[in-house]
Amino acid sequence: MNxxxxxxxxxxxxxxxxxxxxxxSLSIGRGxxxxxxxxxxxxxxxFIKLINDILVPxxxxxxxxxKEPGVETKKIVSYLPDRIHLDDSMKIKDMIAFFxxxxxxxxxxxxxxxxxxxxxxxxxxxxxxxxxxxxKVQLVLAMSRDxxxxxxxxxxxxxxxxxxxxxxxxxxxxxxxxxxxILSTHLIHDIENIxxxxxxxxxxxxxxxxxxxxxxxxxxxxxxxLFREVFRC
Amino acid sequence: MLGxxxxxxMKALNRFLIIIHGxxxxxxxxxxxxxxxxxxxxxxxxxxxxxLSLAFMLYFLIVAGVVFGTEMIIAVKFYKNLFSSxxxxxxxxxxxxxxxxxxxxIAATIWCIIDIALVLLSMWIVIxxxxxxxxxxxxxxxxxxxxxxxxxxxxxxxxxAIILLVIIGAVSSVIMIYASIAMGxxxxxxxxxxxxxxYFIITTxxxxxxxxxxxxxxxxxxxxxxxxxxxxxxxxxxxxxxYLCKITAALSIVTSVILYIFTYYIxxxxxxxx
Numbered sequence: 001m002n003x004x005x006x007x008x009x010x011x012x013x014x015x016x017x018x019x020x021x022x023x024x025s026l027s028i029g030r031g032x033x034x035x036x037x038x039x040x041x042x043x044x045x046x047f048i049k050l051i052n053d054i055l056v057p058x059x060x061x062x063x064x065x066x067k068e069p070g071v072e073t074k075k076i077v078s079y080l081p082d083r084i085h086l087d088d089s090m091k092i093k094d095m096i097a098f099f100x101x102x103x104x105x106x107x108x109x110x111x112x113x114x115x116x117x118x119x120x121x122x123x124x125x126x127x128x129x130x131x132x133x134x135x136k137v138q139l140v141l142a143m144s145r146d147x148x149x150x151x152x153x154x155x156x157x158x159x160x161x162x163x164x165x166x167x168x169x170x171x172x173x174x175x176x177x178x179x180x181x182i183l184s185t186h187l188i189h190d191i192e193n194i195x196x197x198x199x200x201x202x203x204x205x206x207x208x209x210x211x212x213x214x215x216x217x218x219x220x221x222x223x224x225x226l227f228r229e230v231f232r233c
Numbered sequence: 234m235l236g237x238x239x240x241x242x243m244k245a246l247n248r249f250l251i252i253i254h255g256x257x258x259x260x261x262x263x264x265x266x267x268x269x270x271x272x273x274x275x276x277x278x279x280x281x282x283x284x285l286s287l288a289f290m291l292y293f294l295i296v297a298g299v300v301f302g303t304e305m306i307i308a309v310k311f312y313k314n315l316f317s318s319x320x321x322x323x324x325x326x327x328x329x330x331x332x333x334x335x336x337x338x339i340a341a342t343i344w345c346i347i348d349i350a351l352v353l354l355s356m357w358i359v360i361x362x363x364x365x366x367x368x369x370x371x372x373x374x375x376x377x378x379x380x381x382x383x384x385x386x387x388x389x390x391x392x393x394a395i396i397l398l399v400i401i402g403a404v405s406s407v408i409m410i411y412a413s414i415a416m417g418x419x420x421x422x423x424x425x426x427x428x429x430x431x432y433f434i435i436t437t438x439x440x441x442x443x444x445x446x447x448x449x450x451x452x453x454x455x456x457x458x459x460x461x462x463x464x465x466x467x468x469x470x471x472x473x474x475x476y477l478c479k480i481t482a483a484l485s486i487v488t489s490v491i492l493y494i495f496t497y498y499i500x501x502x503x504x505x506x507x
Contacts, residue, residue, distance in 0.1 A: 054505070071329055074326065074328075085321035087319055102328070103326075103327070
């Protein structure tokens, strides 16, 4: 079986000389939760956008299930961007209908259940909600798909700690064993317990790709502590 | 998939466009009942002329506003849906860029045709009062003759030609808007300003090109001098219009095909969302 995600010499240049991502090569297998970690501006979001066909690579390539980003990969990748990407004049229930119209792996009941748990009224328009609630809605929509790869850009950055716990439980509870979750964050402490593997990115390059167990064994440290050491200013 | 896309693209346009066109028809009805219905051709004086001119000016401002508003909404929705943060959702749907472009072109063209039809309807409401229809009916033969609608050129043929031209015009104006916005994306910053600049560049290039084609095909030589040489308006209006329409239609089709391919290429190859 192909690795779910593979990239070879992947680079993205902005303007004439700034490389947000520089010759990144890595491979991620199925059935794990991967933390994509790095300081601000290290290239995490650029990497995620390249996976989702939002950006075109300057050189190198990224393969999802062996294919370059396109219609086939979009069917199996569930993407949560780092911003509100929904038309906020739409009602939540219309968005659910929209997702289920376009994604054949979308599970409508699951979306309604999670929204009920989070006490979000599906008959309201998105613009009537706070920023944190909008983020919850987006995460619910992303996690209601039975995708093979979930790519979550800062899924817990803007929400309160209680909802954070619920969201992490949701992520753990909803993905099946063969699916892979990649999530970027700088709130390492909060997510450390659910991660199987971490990828450190520094200035657009791979700084570390190891399982959490390896880090604990080899370095005798938590991921959080290692991160602080590697990226000390 | 295309059907679903069109459904949502129409929905996105409906909200605002229904409101402004509702306003258009309401103001036409108001114009008819408060103004044009009360005019008799027998009693003209300076006050009524002034009032009438002002009212018509206001009415044409409303029509211009609605037509411009429709194009703006089509432009804004295209931009927002594909190139703003909404693009993060649109562009990650399992749909090809070609399907997005086709769906948005169809949805916006449908609205452009509705827009033109409703503008014509509103004009009909305002202008065709009983006294005007009476006047037209009594002088029908003369009016048609003056317009050159005689012999082979029947009113039905003319209407069919107008409908065809409306459709071609609607498609080409939509494609022009989309091409401008797509071209604006090639700028690394100020992409909205880039779209506006692109629009002017595209329209200027097309005007120059049409002027060239018309000169080369002898349009000006065949039609315009007749009026000036004899001192009287000795040319056939309908024939002139039909000739003009043929050229405009042919030019619109050619430029639309080119611009559509150009837009498709940008959507497919070039775009990086900011």
